[in-house]
Amino acid sequence: MFEFCADPSALPDWQWFVCYLTSGTHLAFYRSFVVVVLLLLVVAPVALGMGLLGAMALRSHFAPVTLLGRGYVNLVRGVPDIVFFLFVPIALGQGIEWVLHQINCPDWDQPIRQGNDFIVCREAKMPPVGASAWARDVYAFGMAVVAFALVFGAFAANTLFGAMQAVPRAQTETAEAYGMTRAQAFRRIVMPQMWVYALPGLSNIWQILIKATPLLFLLGIQDVVYWARELGGAKTSLYTYPHPDWRVWYFLVLLAFYLFLTWTSERGFGWLTIRLSRGQATAEGERQRRKGLA
Amino acid sequence: MKKLTLTLGAFALSATGAMAQDVVRLGSEGAYAPYNFINDATGELDGFERELGDALCERAGLTCEWVINDWDTIIPNLVSGNYDAIMAGMSITEARMEVISFTQNYLQPEPSAYMGLAGTDASVVEDGIIAAQSNTIQAGYVAETEADLLEFPTPDETISAVRNGEVDAVLADKAFLVPYVSDSGGELAFLGDDVLIGGGIGMGIRQTDDDLRATFNAAIDEMKADGSLNEMIVKWFGEDTPLF
Amino acid sequence: MRSCAESFTGYILRALGRDYGERLLPRGLDITLCDQLFLIASGLIWNIYFAGFAIVFGFFLATAVALARFSENPWLNRPAGAFIFFFRGSPLFIQFFFFYSAFVLLPRGGIDIPLGVVTLTVDTSPLTTAQVGGLLVLILNTTAYSAELFYGALRSIPRGDLEAADAYGMAGFTRFRRIIWPNMLRLAWPSYTNEAIFLTHSTTLVFLSAFPARQQSGEAFYYARYFVDQTFNPFFAYPLVAAYFILLTLAIIGLFGLANRRLNRHLPQEARPRLRFRPQYIR
Numbered sequence: 153m154f155e156f157c158a159d160p161s162a163l164p165d166w167q168w169f170v171c172y173l174t175s176g177t178h179l180a181f182y183r184s185f186v187v188v189v190l191l192l193l194v195v196a197p198v199a200l201g202m203g204l205l206g207a208m209a210l211r212s213h214f215a216p217v218t219l220l221g222r223g224y225v226n227l228v229r230g231v232p233d234i235v236f237f238l239f240v241p242i243a244l245g246q247g248i249e250w251v252l253h254q255i256n257c258p259d260w261d262q263p264i265r266q267g268n269d270f271i272v273c274r275e276a277k278m279p280p281v282g283a284s285a286w287a288r289d290v291y292a293f294g295m296a297v298v299a300f301a302l303v304f305g306a307f308a309a310n311t312l313f314g315a316m317q318a319v320p321r322a323q324t325e326t327a328e329a330y331g332m333t334r335a336q337a338f339r340r341i342v343m344p345q346m347w348v349y350a351l352p353g354l355s356n357i358w359q360i361l362i363k364a365t366p367l368l369f370l371l372g373i374q375d376v377v378y379w380a381r382e383l384g385g386a387k388t389s390l391y392t393y394p395h396p397d398w399r400v401w402y403f404l405v406l407l408a409f410y411l412f413l414t415w416t417s418e419r420g421f422g423w424l425t426i427r428l429s430r431g432q433a434t435a436e437g438e439r440q441r442r443k444g445l446a
Numbered sequence: 447m448k449k450l451t452l453t454l455g456a457f458a459l460s461a462t463g464a465m466a467q468d469v470v471r472l473g474s475e476g477a478y479a480p481y482n483f484i485n486d487a488t489g490e491l492d493g494f495e496r497e498l499g500d501a502l503c504e505r506a507g508l509t510c511e512w513v514i515n516d517w518d519t520i521i522p523n524l525v526s527g528n529y530d531a532i533m534a535g536m537s538i539t540e541a542r543m544e545v546i547s548f549t550q551n552y553l554q555p556e557p558s559a560y561m562g563l564a565g566t567d568a569s570v571v572e573d574g575i576i577a578a579q580s581n582t583i584q585a586g587y588v589a590e591t592e593a594d595l596l597e598f599p600t601p602d603e604t605i606s607a608v609r610n611g612e613v614d615a616v617l618a619d620k621a622f623l624v625p626y627v628s629d630s631g632g633e634l635a636f637l638g639d640d641v642l643i644g645g646g647i648g649m650g651i652r653q654t655d656d657d658l659r660a661t662f663n664a665a666i667d668e669m670k671a672d673g674s675l676n677e678m679i680v681k682w683f684g685e686d687t688p689l690f
Numbered sequence: 691m692r693s694c695a696e697s698f699t700g701y702i703l704r705a706l707g708r709d710y711g712e713r714l715l716p717r718g719l720d721i722t723l724c725d726q727l728f729l730i731a732s733g734l735i736w737n738i739y740f741a742g743f744a745i746v747f748g749f750f751l752a753t754a755v756a757l758a759r760f761s762e763n764p765w766l767n768r769p770a771g772a773f774i775f776f777f778r779g780s781p782l783f784i785q786f787f788f789f790y791s792a793f794v795l796l797p798r799g800g801i802d803i804p805l806g807v808v809t810l811t812v813d814t815s816p817l818t819t820a821q822v823g824g825l826l827v828l829i830l831n832t833t834a835y836s837a838e839l840f841y842g843a844l845r846s847i848p849r850g851d852l853e854a855a856d857a858y859g860m861a862g863f864t865r866f867r868r869i870i871w872p873n874m875l876r877l878a879w880p881s882y883t884n885e886a887i888f889l890t891h892s893t894t895l896v897f898l899s900a901f902p903a904r905q906q907s908g909e910a911f912y913y914a915r916y917f918v919d920q921t922f923n924p925f926f927a928y929p930l931v932a933a934y935f936i937l938l939t940l941a942i943i944g945l946f947g948l949a950n951r952r953l954n955r956h957l958p959q960e961a962r963p964r965l966r967f968r969p970q971y972i973r
Contacts (some may be wrong), residue, residue: 157487176489231932232891234898234911239928242918270922274527281527285513288528363781370898372516377787382477382484384791385602386609388625390479392487397606400795403788407780414779522922575904589714596904607902610794612818 160392172393181379185409188365188376191297195361198301200354203308210313221309228306237367240299241292245278252276296371304361311353316342318349320433348428348437355421362413366406380406469509470658471529472499476514478601478622480682481535481647484514494682495533498552501674502665518581518599521545524650530658531651535619537583537644547653549662551646552675554688558584558643561623562608562615564635571638574614577604583644584617608634617641621683692716697724705732705913708905715906718920726917726927733910734934739821740828740893740909745886748832753871755833756840770837777834782827782892783899789827790900793817820901820908828896832889836882843878844870876953883946887939910934 156163157171172178209221228236250264253276260273274281279291319342327337369377384399429436474482476491485492491512503510513529524532524546537555538548560571570576573592578585580597588595596613598604604616605626615637616623627634651659669675676689692700703710711732716725758770777785796814803810816822847870855869875882894911897903903912914931918924954962 160487175487177484177486180489232894232911232935234891234894235914235928235932235935238915238918239924242924243928246924265923270526277527285511363783366781366783369783372519377784380787381600381602383486385600386605386626387486388479388629390483390625392485394629397609397791397795399606399791400788403784403791406784407776407788410780410784411776415775518919594905596902597906598902603902606794610818611815612794612902 168393172395175393177379177383180374181376181383184374184376184379187293187373188368191293191300191365191368192362194297195300195304196358198297199304199308199357199361202301202305203310203312206305206309207312207316210309211316225306225309228303233303233364234367234370236303237296237299237364238370240302241295241371244295244298246270248278249276252278292371292373296368296373299371300361300364304357307357307360308354311357312346312350314353315346315350319345345432348425348432348434351421351425351428355417358417358421359414362410362417366410376406376409469511470503470531471511471513472503473513473515473520473524473529473532473534474499475517475520475534477517478535478619479625480621481619482533494678495535497682498669498675498678499533501669501678502662505665505668506661508661516599517579521650524652527652530655531649531662533649535622535647536650538646538648539583539644541586542650545653546650547655547659548648548650549659550666551648552666553647553679554690555642555644555646556688557620557640558587558617559620559623559640560615560617560637561627561634562637563611564632566614566635566637568638570614575612577607577613577616578618579604582618584619587641587643588617621687624684691720692722692725694722694724697722697728701725701729702732703735704729705735705907705909707907715916716920721917721921723926726913726930730910730913730917730927730931730934733908733913734938736821736896736907736909737890737893737938740825740896741886741890743825744828744832744889744893747829748836748889751829751833752836752840753874755837756844756874759837759841760844774834774838774841777831778838782831783895785827785831786824786895786899786901790818790823793823818901819904820896824896824901828889828893831892832885835885835888836878839878839881839885840874843874846877847873872953879946879950879953883943883950886942886946890938890942891935 154171154174156167157174160168160171163171206221206224209217210225212218212221249270249272253260253264253272256275257273262271264271279287283291323341323345324337327341328334332340366375366377368375380402381399384397384402386397387394426436426440430440431437474491474495476482476484478493480493482491482493482495484490491514496512499510499512515523515529517534520532520534520536521542523529532546536542538551542548560576562570571591571593575594575596576588576591577596577598578588579601580599585595585597596607598607601618601622604613604618607613608616620636620640623636627636649662651662666675669678670690679687679689700712701716704712704715708714715729716722755770755773758766759774761767761770793814796817800811800813800815803812817826851869851873855865860868893909897908897912898915906916908916910931914927917927921927951962
């Protein structure tokens with residue numbers, strides 16, 4: 153990174169630390185924070201989308217769909233989610249390969265499960281044999297996103313369903329009296345208003361999502377926990393920057409990072425609540441009206 | 447878990463000409479200095495096996511790419527095709543031969559050693575708590591003895607466990623432990639006698655991949671014959687290491 | 691191949707250590723379904739241990755922290771607020787890593803606390819074990835979450851009840867024990883039940899993070915993961931451990947439901963709040 157880093161062993165303390173903190177492995181460590189934020193940003197909309205679908209399924213008047221929605225929500229919530237995080241990627245991975253195997257290799261006569269191995273033909277491998285490292289990373293990350301979105305989608309579905317029910321019934325009735333169809337009333341009346349009721353629940357789910365991101369580590373992804381453990385461990389003189397066991401400091405940094413994330417989110421949601429309450433038939437909306445804010 | 451491979455950035459070597467599409471992927475752990483470790487200045491894989499692997503690929507005219515994988519799942523991921531060969535200080539053993547095949551050894555059988563805090567009684571080797579990395583020949587060895595085995599997923603954690611007194615000693619390849627002992631300024635020491643386990647270190651290859659094994663065997667032969675392998679061993683392991 | 695009875699005797703207590711059954715865990719092709727059934731069940735011993743002790747200790751500590759947080763004295767409520775913020779704002783998974791790596795740095799010989807004439811030596815080495823150190827982290831964590839619930843409940847104790855207490859001339863500890871505490875528990879109980887369930891589910895993280903499993907004795911999920919790594923088949927061990935946890939969850943709901951009935955026994959039938967099954971939020 154810097155000119156003077158060529159021989160760190162001869163440097164005074166502060167320069168040694170400058171070099172140390174800008175070493176190749178540390179840059180990878182800093183990049184892994186981006187992975188966490190990326191995961192949050194990808195999972196949140198996907199989970200919200202799944203939650204919306206789930207909530208609409210729960211509200212549906214068609215019994216099988218309602219049942220499907222209820223099954224999804226209760227199944228995910230009834231199973232400890234750490235089990236889900238580890239189960240989904242591996243089961244989904246094997247499922248995809250199994251399907252590809254059925255399509256691509258119909259004349260394969262050996263069993264797929266041989267003893268403790270899961271063997272599919274070469275064409276059914278996912279990611280494909282010879283895929284680049286980059287593609288494999290994306291695939292592994294995608295699996296994690298699916299697992300997270302499934303779990304948090306079920307949480308969101310429940311919250312959104314409650315929020316839809318909370319929109320004053322008289323308003324949808326009025327809409328229907330004006331000749332709107334059920335779908336129109338949902339789109340024009342329920343959807344815009346439900347968010348303020350959903351916000352406390354969604355804010356809670358978001359906080360839980362933030363605190364679940366370090367579990368990426370268990371999926372074998374090189375995330376912040378992986379690097380903190382890797383960099384913090386004692387390094388011998390074989391390394392350019394030898395140091396004793398510094399793991400506690402690295403994990404302290406992670407704690408600070410997460411505290412910062414949850415703290416800013418809390419403030420963000422606080423602002424959003426006030427913003428969304430404008431003109432709503434809630435106590436906060438009423439308060440703003442009296443103050444002449446809206 | 448087996449399906450999820452850790453890959454570390456772009457380890458791709460510069461593609462050499464026409465062979466570019468024929469990439470051979472080498473799996474390593476990157477946590478077992480001096481065999482293989484992540485160079486903390488560059489963030490890339492470094493060590494004896496990195497240098498040897500690159501040299502072998504060059505001689506065989508292959509384009510190679512390095513993949514970092516957890517030790518725990520390094521064999522399953524080879525079998526499932528996430529990479530084509532393992533170079534991770536892996537000893538050739540009967541048990542592993544049931545699952546994968548090996549090239550000839552590129553390191554002679556080396557002693558393993560117990561390391562503990564200086565002043566620890568050597569008898570802990572028989573009845574104390576011994577740390578080892580899980581799924582290693584050392585872990586298998588300790589499990590057979592009367593000592594208490596405490597397994598850790600990474601080599602690093604086994605050393606920390608000795609330092610903080612969680613275990614009485616660690617059993618690992620001596621070459622891995624030497625820098626810890628010499629760096630510690632007398633805090634750490636070898637305990638008891640060295641033990642000889644394993645049949646040398648070789649490259650792990652899928653059993654169906656005979657061509658690749660033959661290619662690497664030929665390249666290793668070549669390096670043994672012209673002495674360049676010995677040079678590399680001395681460079682990374684010192685003068686006392688058994689040579690070819 | 692082992693018979694099912696052999697698996698039972700070999701593994702049902704294996705989680706306590708290798709002296710309580712087979713010395714080694716089953717490996718590779720040798721693994722039977724009964725092995726998985728009983729070894730994972732034996733791991734539940736530790737889940738119950740962690741959850742049980744954390745809930746009991748956490749309950750009393752949480753009451754104290756909630757009172758401190760509710761107090762008007764800044765020397766009490768500020769630290770209590772900071773404690774709650776720290777443990778609720780960061781992931782339990784990282785807390786395990788952090789405290790483990792902090793505990794291992796404590797001096798091996800123990801810490802000397804001079805108490806005038808005698809010096810008390812505190813042995814810190816057990817803190818690096820999951821059974822003590824991991825439990826401590828769980829206690830602190832659940833204390834923070836429960837304290838926040840109790841604090842919320844303290845704030846919503848009906849004013850009339852407090853006025854009635856004053857009218858009867860109650861003060862100090864009597865007022866707390868007879869009016870404030872029962873009211874706080876009654877209001878917080880449904881959410882506290884959920885907290886107990888979350889906590890039980892988070893015991894699965896103890897051995898997945900930094901704390902090592904000595905002699906391969908771990909909790910249920912540790913063994914489930916071990917089997918999946920060995921057999922590469924997630925379709926038995928994971929659903930099984932999920933089923934065990936659902937049973938555990940139902941047991942907690944049953945126990946806490948009994949307590950809930952007792953807390954609300956003075957209310958008319960229809961006014962009694964019902965416990966709802968709302969589990970599953972990881973921290």
